[in-house]
Amino acid sequence: MEKFTVHTGTAVPLRRSNVDTDQIIPAVYLKRVTRTGFEDGLFSAWREDPSFVLNNPAYAGASILVAGPEFGTGSSREHAVWALNDYGFRVVVSPRYGDIFRGNSLKQGLLTVELPQAAVETLWDLVEADPATSIEVDLVAREVRAGGHTWAFALDDFSRWRLLEGLDDIGLTLRHADAITEFESHRPAFGVLVG
Amino acid sequence: MSRTLAQKVWDAHVVRRAEGEPDLLYIDLHLLHEVTSPQAFDGLRLAGRAVRRPDLTIATEDHNTPTDNLLTIADPVSRTQIETLRKNCAEFGVKLHPLGDPQQGVVHVMGPQQGLTQPGMTIVCGDSHTSTHGAFGSLAFGIGTSEVEHVLATQTLPQALPKQMAVTVTGELPPGVSAKDLILALITQEGTGGGRGYVVEYRGPAIEKLSMEGRMTVSNMSIEWGAKAGLIAPDETTFAWLKGRTFAPQGQAWDDAVAYWKTLPTDSGAVFDKEVFLDASALTPFVTWGTNPGQGASLDSVVPDPESFGTESERAAARRAVEYMDLTPGTALRDVNVDVVFVGSCTNGRLEDLRTAADVLRGRKVADGVRMLVVPGSAAVREQAEEEGLHEVFTAAGAEWRFAGCSMCLGMNPDTLQPGQRSASTSNRNFEGRQGKGGRTHLVSPAVAAATAVTGHLSAPADLDAVGAR
Numbered sequence: 001m002e003k004f005t006v007h008t009g010t011a012v013p014l015r016r017s018n019v020d021t022d023q024i025i026p027a028v029y030l031k032r033v034t035r036t037g038f039e040d041g042l043f044s045a046w047r048e049d050p051s052f053v054l055n056n057p058a059y060a061g062a063s064i065l066v067a068g069p070e071f072g073t074g075s076s077r078e079h080a081v082w083a084l085n086d087y088g089f090r091v092v093v094s095p096r097y098g099d100i101f102r103g104n105s106l107k108q109g110l111l112t113v114e115l116p117q118a119a120v121e122t123l124w125d126l127v128e129a130d131p132a133t134s135i136e137v138d139l140v141a142r143e144v145r146a147g148g149h150t151w152a153f154a155l156d157d158f159s160r161w162r163l164l165e166g167l168d169d170i171g172l173t174l175r176h177a178d179a180i181t182e183f184e185s186h187r188p189a190f191g192v193l194v195g
Numbered sequence: 196m197s198r199t200l201a202q203k204v205w206d207a208h209v210v211r212r213a214e215g216e217p218d219l220l221y222i223d224l225h226l227l228h229e230v231t232s233p234q235a236f237d238g239l240r241l242a243g244r245a246v247r248r249p250d251l252t253i254a255t256e257d258h259n260t261p262t263d264n265l266l267t268i269a270d271p272v273s274r275t276q277i278e279t280l281r282k283n284c285a286e287f288g289v290k291l292h293p294l295g296d297p298q299q300g301v302v303h304v305m306g307p308q309q310g311l312t313q314p315g316m317t318i319v320c321g322d323s324h325t326s327t328h329g330a331f332g333s334l335a336f337g338i339g340t341s342e343v344e345h346v347l348a349t350q351t352l353p354q355a356l357p358k359q360m361a362v363t364v365t366g367e368l369p370p371g372v373s374a375k376d377l378i379l380a381l382i383t384q385e386g387t388g389g390g391r392g393y394v395v396e397y398r399g400p401a402i403e404k405l406s407m408e409g410r411m412t413v414s415n416m417s418i419e420w421g422a423k424a425g426l427i428a429p430d431e432t433t434f435a436w437l438k439g440r441t442f443a444p445q446g447q448a449w450d451d452a453v454a455y456w457k458t459l460p461t462d463s464g465a466v467f468d469k470e471v472f473l474d475a476s477a478l479t480p481f482v483t484w485g486t487n488p489g490q491g492a493s494l495d496s497v498v499p500d501p502e503s504f505g506t507e508s509e510r511a512a513a514r515r516a517v518e519y520m521d522l523t524p525g526t527a528l529r530d531v532n533v534d535v536v537f538v539g540s541c542t543n544g545r546l547e548d549l550r551t552a553a554d555v556l557r558g559r560k561v562a563d564g565v566r567m568l569v570v571p572g573s574a575a576v577r578e579q580a581e582e583e584g585l586h587e588v589f590t591a592a593g594a595e596w597r598f599a600g601c602s603m604c605l606g607m608n609p610d611t612l613q614p615g616q617r618s619a620s621t622s623n624r625n626f627e628g629r630q631g632k633g634g635r636t637h638l639v640s641p642a643v644a645a646a647t648a649v650t651g652h653l654s655a656p657a658d659l660d661a662v663g664a665r
Contacts, residue, residue, distance in 0.1 A: 003330040016515070017508045018387055018487045022626040026605040031259060031277045033233035041214055045628050067510055069387045073421065073487070074624060075605075076231065076323040078339035096388050099423055104339035116510070120323060156355065158216050169341070170242070173349045176211050176219060180247075180351055183210045183221050190452040192446040194290050194313055195250035 001109045003166035005138045007090050009063035011112045013052055013124040013147075014027075017068035021101060024072065038079055039086040048185045056101055058131040064091040071134040072101025077085045081108045091137045093144065107169060114135060114145060140162060197464035199359050200426050201394045204334040204459065208317045210351055217353040223333075225314040225346050228302050229280040230607070231321025231624065235344035235427040236283040251290040252312065254280060256294050257301045258607045261480040262570050262597035263517060265295040287347075288614065302574020302598040303327040304649045307411065308575050309442025313373050314429035314456040324541045324623065326417040328368055330410035331437075332429035332459050354600035358468040360393040361461075364401040367478030371657055373551070374409030375640035376481040376544060377401065378416045380648065381473050383481070390422030393469065397427050401475035407436040408547035415542045416623050419488040424549035427485035428460035442634060480655040482528055483625045483638040485516035491624075492528065492653055494643065500524040519627055520635050521615075528653050531637065535618040536567040536594075536640055536648040537630070543574025543621035548641040549580050553588040555656045558608070560593055562651035567594035568610060570602040594648065605633045619647040 029041030048118045050066045053059060065084065071094035072080060084092065094111065095117045105112040115123075125131045126147045135146040139160060144151045162169070173180075198206070211219040217584065225248075232254070239246070246252060259273035268274040284291040289353040292299040298309060303324055306312045316331035319325060321343040328335035348351055364377065382389075397413055405413065410427050417425025424524065434453055437443045444452040456636070483491040484498050499523065501513035506559070515584065516522060520533065538544075538552045549571060561567045569589045571577035576601055580586055586596045603610040605620035612618055614633025621644050625636040637653060 002504060015511070017488075017512045020624075020626045022629050023349060023604075023647065025584050026628055026632070027258075027605045028632075030230050031270070031276050033237075033276055035237065037233040045632060053655060068511075070487075073280075074626060075386055075416075076321055076322065076337040076339055078231070078234075078321075081339070086395075097393060098421065099391060100337050100418075102338060104341060107339065107341040142526070143349065169353065170244075170345050173345065173351060173353065177349075178209045180349060180635070184350075185664070187221075188224075188455065190448040190455075192313060192316070192442050193250045194224075194253045194311070195443070 001166045001168060002165040004109055004139050006140060008134060011066050011123065011135050012059045012062045013067055013127050014053060015124060018070045018073060019067055020074055020075055021077050021080040025083045030065055030077055034084060035082060037138035037146045038083040042083040044085045063088055064093065064135050065089050066093045066120055069095040069117065071097050071100035076100045078104045081105045081110050085110055093120060094122060097123040106163065109163065111139060111163065113153045115144060115151050115153055122149060123155060127163050132181035154174060197462035199461045200332060200396055200428050200459055201359060202336060203317055204499060205356060208631045215356040216493055219319060219351050220354045222319050222346050223251060224311060224318045225252045226302050227252065227322035228257050228322065229276045230258045231340050232343055232628055233276065233279045233598050234340050235347055236287065238344040239347055239525065239535055241286050244348045246287040246289060246347045249348060252289045253488050253512045254289055254291040255299055255302050255305045256280060256285050258601045260600040262600045262602045265598055287348060297574050301541045301544060301601055304544055304576060305556060309436055313437065314433060315459050324415050326425050327411050327415040327541055329414040329424050329426040329429060331408060331433055334424055338426045347573050351539040358392055360469040360471065361467040362395050362397045362471045363399040364397065364473045365399050366401055366474050368401055368475045368478060371655060372478050372480060374412040375591045375638045376478055377475060378413045378493045379481040379638060381480050382416065382420045382488050385420050385471060387487050387489040388421045390420040393422050394424045395422045397425060402427060406547060407432060408545045411478045412542055419623060429456045454455055461526055480640060480643050482643065482653055483520060484520065484528065485513065486519055486627050487637060488625060490516055493629040494528050494653060496528060498522045498524050498526045500529065507567050518571035530652060531566065532538030532652045533619045533647055534616040536565060536644050537603040537618055537620040537622065538644050539570030539572065539602050540622040542573060542623045543641050544570060546576050549585050551641040552587040552645040555642055557588050559649045561648045565648055567648040568597055568603060569594050570597045573599045589614065603630050605629060619644050
């Protein structure tokens with residue numbers, strides 16, 4: 001995973017709530033067996049509408065997506081995170097996320113920042129007034145800075161550390177392989193064995 | 196110290212606990228399907244890792260599979276994904292129920308029916324509806340592909356203990372009102388984010404009276420209001436359902452297991468971080484009108500006015516939903532005509548659901564111009580239904596009796612809505628385009644689905660007496 005410390009970029013205002021993972025990437029794109037190349041599926045149904053914000057050339061090259069509450073609800077598909085990453089987003093800002101999407105994003109180096117609705121609306125206004133508005137997302141200080149505003153955001157220390165260091169979860173867990181083996185030695189005898 | 200059911204299951208699975216880190220939880224059962232696993236297996240291969248516990252891992256094919264035959268997957272991309280799962284399972288020694296196998300089916304139907312799902316277990320799957328298994332008093336939740344790889348490699352997951360919520364459903368469900376109506380009403384009451392950050396426990400007399408199938412329907416939709424998992428305390432209903440199933444313990448092991456399972460229900464002094472109440476006796480058949488599962492209403496009511504909602508965010512969402520759904524505020528929900536009726540999915544594709552739909556359809560006909568698909572949740576459900584003659588009821592009514600799979604719940608296989616088509620669906624998501632690009636979905640119970648098929652517009656079985664059996 002790529003390390004994440006401070007990211008500066010421009011943003012796309014997505015004035016919608018309940019952007020579920022079926023909208024982020026429809027199921028038809030989930031048939032692939034690869035892990036990259038999902039950018040064509042990102043918001044594919046909505047992108048057919050020429051007035052959809054991602055089609056506005058003023059927001060070309062933006063790397064921060066600012067969306068309404070309940071972003072990434074629904075299906076567990078990690079493809080939603082891959083599609084956002086592949087398209088070029090490094091950060092999503094929303095008042096609230098679907099749990100599984102949030103977990104997936106933090107494992108893939110896509111920083112999902114939670115800011116209050118009022119801050120999201122200020123960001124929308126800023127980038128709609130001037131799409132070139134520069135937004136600084138600082139994971140070290142846990143702050144978002146734009147247009148003279150500074151908003152603090154919360155992220156648990158462990159997730160933050162993993163992102164800052166770009167660490168792979170499996171490698172971290174395997175340092176405790178002995179503890180796993182020890183646990184397995186006293187699991188109840190009536191447990192299910194498939195094989 | 197008094198603990199909740201979820202806390203007890205959690206505590207029994209902590210491999211390692213350290214200050215400032217999530218707990219490392221042991222996973223008792225890992226379910227796999229073709230969609231969210233290929234990249235995880237690839238990750239193992241790249242790192243030279245094995246599946247740590249193939250004996251705690253089981254796979255099935257469901258999302259991409261056709262339901263009109265058991266042999267041919269026409270779409271080459273779907274076929275590649277299925278073939279990839281078969282290769283991966285063979286290479287890593289994981290048991291697979293492929294298309295055509297007597298145990299193949301939707302992953303959340305396949306697990307319980309074999310007795311793989313048991314109280315007190317931790318269960319994960321790369322699928323958000325893994326919450327289904329919570330109906331047995333197990334801690335079950337959906338994970339992403341990175342986590343699938345993590346569980347394959349380590350049989351554990353780092354997890355922070357969520358907050359605890361109790362959902363107490365008082366009273367008794369009126370006749371004709373089902374578990375599906377109950378959970379749809381709850382999601383509308385609490386909103387799609389209401390359960391976010393919580394493991395919930397459904398309890399109270401109305402929950403205790405539900406069959407295991409009904410409990411699975413309730414737990415299944417926990418994710419639709421944002422809850423991490425939705426548990427129900429194991430009781431005699433649970434034990435009776437499990438006993439004798441293939442993977443259920445036997446003999447002395449069964450007695451030991453039941454003795455343990457009886458220790459799991461929430462202790463009387465245990466404290467929840469939040470409590471929510473719902474009165475079952477006030478419920479009616481319930482349907483969705485919008486494009487998220489929290490946009491629902493009693494079948495007796497009308498399409499709401501988007502301006503009637505309390506916040507701008509809700510108003511904007513409702514405006515967009517009504518437009519997408521091509522509905523006019525104030526229209527009676529019973530006046531909404533449908534093109535397609537779908538009975539099936541991990542929410543309502545079990546034998547009891549099919550029996551309910553058949554009871555409504557017996558001696559009646561699907562309305563002209565309406566297509567009805569009945570898709571059993573698993574090959575085993577299909578076989579049981581045929582033993583009971585349910586398939587004859589469906590086909591006599593003019594419905595299609597199909598093979599098991601996820602089918603029209605999501606647009607990954609040939610069963611999809613055409614753009615502009617409207618469905619009454621027993622599945623779990625009414626998102627834009629969920630059942631096919633441009634399709635419009637109303638979530639309903641099996642009874643409402645069947646009655647709607649007969650009249651051609653959203654209906655409850657009680658409405659049919661006025662229509663009469665044709």
